[in-house]
Amino acid sequence: MSLDAKKSLGQNFLKSEKAIRSMIESPDISHDDIVVEIGPGKGALTKPLLETGATVVAFELDKRMVEYLHETFGEYVMSGKLILVHQDVLEADISAYTSGQPYKVVANIPYYITNLIIRTFLSNGHQPTSMCLLIQKEVAERIVSRNGKESILSLSVQLYGIPRFIMKVDRRYFSPKPKVDSAVIIIDAINRDDIVDVDFENKFFEIIKTAFSQKRKKAIKNLSMLASKSTWENIFEACGIDRDVRAEDVTYTQWLEIVDKYR
16 A cells, blocks of 8 residues: 555655654643644654653544554554544544543644644634644744734734744655745643633634735724724724834734724
């Protein structure tokens, strides 16, 4: 049976032991943990996760890989320490596989669904306590605002947790080799403490998406699609924010204030 990577599934198999080690150590995986792994492939990350003693729930869409993992890690499957799920993780009821217990996400995820996976887990009613992800380097840098500028993605992540850049992973450490470098990030201390209620959560996303709709324009100019310019000028003044600022230069904490006053 051929186990070559499938381009249609965005498969790039990780070969860096250093990166794998960082993905185990950064979220401090231990034998007490339940870990959700997305797209385990040939098990490069699955094996060291299992060696910590943690229970691993691995979601894999590729039937070839599911069969391979069953054969390779049969002992762990029999003991219940490895639960293999042949299903799209985005359609799964995570709480059913974790028995509603706290869990962590550790995964080398396909580039094309990075944002969707992050958003799905962070906004889930049964959130993970942390997410350690291997993703495209450019996206990782945007999430942690490495250039000092905010984005819809960075603000969305901060609403639920604390993102941190762990390490760069050069493209040569993958098979097949992708066109871009990757990076390991962790989103820690995941919670809903900054979310007053569902209305606040919805308003937060509505406001930041509108504010960033045309990046070259000032935030207030874009936000005038939601309410009058004077309304936003008053809100920005009350928050001590320059009315000429662009959305990328407004901090996460300031956006929380803006949303609170707009409601």
